[in-house]
Amino acid sequence: MIKISPSVLAADLSDLAAExxxxxxxxxxxxxxxxxxxxxxxNISFGLPVIQSLRKKSDMIFDVHLMIDxxxxxxxxxxxxxxxxxxxxxEACDNPVELLDEIxxxxxMAGISVKPATPIEEVYTLLDHCDMVLxxxxxxxxxxxxxxxxxxxxxxxxxxxxxxxxxxxxxxVDGGINDTNAGELISAGASILVAGSSVFVASDRAAAxxxxxxxx
Numbered sequence: 001m002i003k004i005s006p007s008v009l010a011a012d013l014s015d016l017a018a019e020x021x022x023x024x025x026x027x028x029x030x031x032x033x034x035x036x037x038x039x040x041x042x043n044i045s046f047g048l049p050v051i052q053s054l055r056k057k058s059d060m061i062f063d064v065h066l067m068i069d070x071x072x073x074x075x076x077x078x079x080x081x082x083x084x085x086x087x088x089x090x091e092a093c094d095n096p097v098e099l100l101d102e103i104x105x106x107x108x109m110a111g112i113s114v115k116p117a118t119p120i121e122e123v124y125t126l127l128d129h130c131d132m133v134l135x136x137x138x139x140x141x142x143x144x145x146x147x148x149x150x151x152x153x154x155x156x157x158x159x160x161x162x163x164x165x166x167x168x169x170x171x172x173v174d175g176g177i178n179d180t181n182a183g184e185l186i187s188a189g190a191s192i193l194v195a196g197s198s199v200f201v202a203s204d205r206a207a208a209x210x211x212x213x214x215x216x
Contacts, residue, residue, distance in 0.1 A: 002213050003029040003192045005063045005172070009045065010196035016050070017057035023199065026206035030061035030085070032174070032194045037068040040092050041141030048081050055082030065113065065174070067140050068092065072099045079106050087111030087134050090122055100129040111172065115140060120154040127167045133158060138175030147176030152188050159189025183215035
Protein backbone atom coordinates (compact mmCIF):
# COMPACT_ATOMS: atom_id res chain seq x y z
CA MET A 1 0.00 0.00 0.00
CA ILE A 2 1.17 3.53 -0.74
CA LYS A 3 2.08 5.42 2.44
CA ILE A 4 1.70 9.15 2.98
CA SER A 5 4.17 11.08 5.15
CA PRO A 6 3.10 14.73 5.50
CA SER A 7 6.00 17.13 6.09
CA VAL A 8 5.51 19.47 9.02
CA LEU A 9 7.45 22.23 7.25
CA ALA A 10 4.02 23.25 5.92
CA ALA A 11 2.24 22.84 9.27
CA ASP A 12 1.46 25.43 11.93
CA LEU A 13 4.60 24.94 14.00
CA SER A 14 3.12 26.95 16.87
CA ASP A 15 0.65 24.10 17.42
CA LEU A 16 2.65 21.15 16.15
CA ALA A 17 1.24 18.45 18.43
CA ALA A 18 -2.31 19.30 17.33
CA GLU A 19 -1.25 19.40 13.67
CA UNK A 20 0.31 15.94 13.92
CA UNK A 21 -2.76 14.58 15.71
CA UNK A 22 -4.92 15.99 12.92
CA UNK A 23 -3.01 14.33 10.08
CA UNK A 24 -3.15 11.04 11.97
CA UNK A 25 -6.92 11.42 12.24
CA UNK A 26 -7.04 12.22 8.52
CA UNK A 27 -5.27 9.00 7.55
CA UNK A 28 -1.55 9.81 7.31
CA UNK A 29 0.74 6.82 7.85
CA UNK A 30 3.61 8.74 9.42
CA UNK A 31 4.88 12.28 9.91
CA UNK A 32 7.92 13.66 8.09
CA UNK A 33 10.27 15.73 10.24
CA UNK A 34 12.89 17.71 8.29
CA UNK A 35 15.94 18.65 10.33
CA UNK A 36 18.08 21.36 8.67
CA UNK A 37 21.32 22.79 9.97
CA UNK A 38 21.95 25.84 7.76
CA UNK A 39 25.12 24.19 6.42
CA UNK A 40 24.19 21.17 4.34
CA UNK A 41 21.18 23.19 3.20
CA UNK A 42 20.76 26.95 3.42
CA ASN A 43 17.74 26.82 5.72
CA ILE A 44 17.35 26.09 9.43
CA SER A 45 14.28 24.25 10.74
CA PHE A 46 14.28 22.52 14.14
CA GLY A 47 16.22 19.88 16.01
CA LEU A 48 16.31 17.47 18.90
CA PRO A 49 14.24 19.39 21.49
CA VAL A 50 11.25 19.70 19.15
CA ILE A 51 11.28 15.99 18.29
CA GLN A 52 11.73 15.00 21.92
CA SER A 53 8.79 17.16 22.96
CA LEU A 54 6.58 15.97 20.13
CA ARG A 55 7.34 12.34 20.94
CA LYS A 56 5.67 12.82 24.31
CA LYS A 57 2.49 13.94 22.55
CA SER A 58 2.30 11.52 19.61
CA ASP A 59 2.57 7.81 18.87
CA MET A 60 2.82 8.32 15.10
CA ILE A 61 5.74 6.93 13.16
CA PHE A 62 8.41 9.65 13.18
CA ASP A 63 10.02 9.78 9.74
CA VAL A 64 13.08 11.92 10.48
CA HIS A 65 15.03 13.36 7.54
CA LEU A 66 18.45 14.73 8.48
CA MET A 67 19.56 17.46 6.09
CA ILE A 68 22.73 18.09 8.09
CA ASP A 69 26.48 17.79 7.66
CA UNK A 70 28.15 14.78 9.26
CA UNK A 71 24.92 13.12 10.45
CA UNK A 72 26.93 10.43 12.22
CA UNK A 73 27.57 12.97 14.99
CA UNK A 74 23.89 13.16 15.90
CA UNK A 75 22.18 9.99 14.68
CA UNK A 76 22.14 8.24 18.07
CA UNK A 77 20.61 11.31 19.70
CA UNK A 78 17.82 11.50 17.13
CA UNK A 79 17.09 7.83 17.73
CA UNK A 80 16.90 8.50 21.47
CA UNK A 81 14.61 11.47 20.74
CA UNK A 82 12.09 9.17 19.10
CA UNK A 83 12.90 8.62 15.43
CA UNK A 84 11.35 5.46 13.97
CA UNK A 85 12.87 6.06 10.53
CA UNK A 86 16.15 7.96 10.27
CA UNK A 87 17.33 9.16 6.87
CA UNK A 88 20.51 11.02 6.03
CA UNK A 89 22.13 12.23 2.82
CA UNK A 90 24.79 10.27 0.99
CA GLU A 91 26.37 13.61 0.09
CA ALA A 92 26.83 14.53 3.77
CA CYS A 93 28.38 11.37 5.22
CA ASP A 94 31.91 9.98 4.81
CA ASN A 95 31.00 6.40 5.72
CA PRO A 96 27.33 5.75 4.93
CA VAL A 97 27.59 1.97 5.33
CA GLU A 98 28.79 2.30 8.92
CA LEU A 99 26.05 4.78 9.79
CA LEU A 100 23.26 2.79 8.13
CA ASP A 101 24.35 -0.33 10.01
CA GLU A 102 24.49 1.60 13.29
CA ILE A 103 20.95 2.96 12.81
CA UNK A 104 19.61 -0.51 12.04
CA UNK A 105 21.37 -1.97 15.07
CA UNK A 106 19.22 0.31 17.22
CA UNK A 107 16.00 -1.14 15.78
CA UNK A 108 15.29 1.91 13.64
CA MET A 109 14.65 1.91 9.88
CA ALA A 110 17.66 3.34 8.05
CA GLY A 111 17.23 5.54 5.01
CA ILE A 112 19.68 7.08 2.54
CA SER A 113 18.78 10.17 0.52
CA VAL A 114 20.08 11.69 -2.71
CA LYS A 115 19.79 15.23 -4.01
CA PRO A 116 18.38 15.80 -7.51
CA ALA A 117 21.86 16.17 -9.06
CA THR A 118 23.29 13.01 -7.45
CA PRO A 119 23.17 9.95 -9.74
CA ILE A 120 20.89 7.31 -8.28
CA GLU A 121 23.54 4.69 -9.06
CA GLU A 122 25.53 6.00 -6.09
CA VAL A 123 23.15 4.25 -3.67
CA TYR A 124 23.31 0.84 -5.35
CA THR A 125 26.22 -0.35 -3.20
CA LEU A 126 24.24 0.59 -0.09
CA LEU A 127 21.11 -1.43 -0.79
CA ASP A 128 22.17 -4.29 1.49
CA HIS A 129 22.46 -1.81 4.36
CA CYS A 130 19.29 0.31 4.16
CA ASP A 131 15.53 -0.04 4.47
CA MET A 132 14.59 3.00 2.40
CA VAL A 133 15.97 5.27 -0.30
CA LEU A 134 14.69 8.85 -0.35
CA UNK A 135 14.83 10.43 -3.79
CA UNK A 136 14.62 14.20 -3.45
CA UNK A 137 12.39 15.57 -6.20
CA UNK A 138 13.34 19.18 -5.37
CA UNK A 139 16.50 20.77 -4.02
CA UNK A 140 16.41 20.09 -0.27
CA UNK A 141 15.97 22.95 2.13
CA UNK A 142 12.65 24.63 1.41
CA UNK A 143 9.02 23.59 1.11
CA UNK A 144 6.64 24.75 -1.58
CA UNK A 145 8.91 24.02 -4.56
CA UNK A 146 7.82 22.47 -7.86
CA UNK A 147 8.82 18.89 -8.57
CA UNK A 148 11.81 18.50 -10.90
CA UNK A 149 10.47 16.20 -13.67
CA UNK A 150 13.85 14.56 -14.35
CA UNK A 151 13.89 13.07 -10.86
CA UNK A 152 11.05 10.70 -11.79
CA UNK A 153 13.46 8.79 -14.03
CA UNK A 154 15.73 8.28 -11.00
CA UNK A 155 12.85 6.59 -9.21
CA UNK A 156 12.26 4.38 -12.23
CA UNK A 157 15.94 3.39 -12.42
CA UNK A 158 16.05 2.60 -8.72
CA UNK A 159 12.93 0.45 -8.90
CA UNK A 160 14.45 -1.51 -11.79
CA UNK A 161 17.64 -2.05 -9.79
CA UNK A 162 15.67 -3.28 -6.78
CA UNK A 163 13.80 -5.76 -8.94
CA UNK A 164 17.01 -6.96 -10.57
CA UNK A 165 18.80 -7.47 -7.25
CA UNK A 166 15.83 -8.76 -5.26
CA UNK A 167 15.89 -6.02 -2.63
CA UNK A 168 12.64 -5.14 -0.86
CA UNK A 169 13.28 -1.51 0.04
CA UNK A 170 10.90 1.41 0.35
CA UNK A 171 11.31 4.21 -2.19
CA UNK A 172 10.36 7.55 -0.71
CA VAL A 173 9.97 10.73 -2.74
CA ASP A 174 9.95 14.25 -1.35
CA GLY A 175 9.32 17.64 -2.92
CA GLY A 176 6.52 19.26 -4.86
CA ILE A 177 4.27 16.20 -4.66
CA ASN A 178 0.54 16.64 -5.23
CA ASP A 179 -2.39 14.73 -6.67
CA THR A 180 -1.43 15.69 -10.25
CA ASN A 181 2.03 14.07 -10.18
CA ALA A 182 1.61 11.40 -7.49
CA GLY A 183 0.38 8.84 -10.00
CA GLU A 184 3.48 9.12 -12.16
CA LEU A 185 5.75 8.77 -9.14
CA ILE A 186 3.86 5.73 -7.92
CA SER A 187 3.99 4.17 -11.37
CA ALA A 188 7.74 4.78 -11.43
CA GLY A 189 8.10 2.85 -8.16
CA ALA A 190 7.60 5.22 -5.23
CA SER A 191 5.99 3.63 -2.16
CA ILE A 192 6.09 6.53 0.32
CA LEU A 193 5.04 10.04 -0.69
CA VAL A 194 6.18 13.02 1.36
CA ALA A 195 3.75 15.90 0.95
CA GLY A 196 3.78 19.20 2.79
CA SER A 197 1.67 21.98 1.34
CA SER A 198 -0.66 19.65 -0.54
CA VAL A 199 -1.76 18.16 2.82
CA PHE A 200 -1.34 20.84 5.48
CA VAL A 201 -2.67 23.72 3.38
CA ALA A 202 -5.67 21.72 2.11
CA SER A 203 -9.10 22.68 3.41
CA ASP A 204 -9.90 18.96 3.68
CA ARG A 205 -6.75 17.14 4.75
CA ALA A 206 -8.36 13.70 4.75
CA ALA A 207 -9.46 14.17 1.14
CA ALA A 208 -5.99 15.44 0.19
CA UNK A 209 -4.29 12.39 1.71
CA UNK A 210 -6.79 10.08 0.07
CA UNK A 211 -6.27 11.79 -3.31
CA UNK A 212 -2.53 11.17 -3.12
CA UNK A 213 -2.93 7.54 -2.15
CA UNK A 214 -5.65 6.82 -4.69
CA UNK A 215 -3.30 7.53 -7.57
CA UNK A 216 -1.86 4.04 -7.03
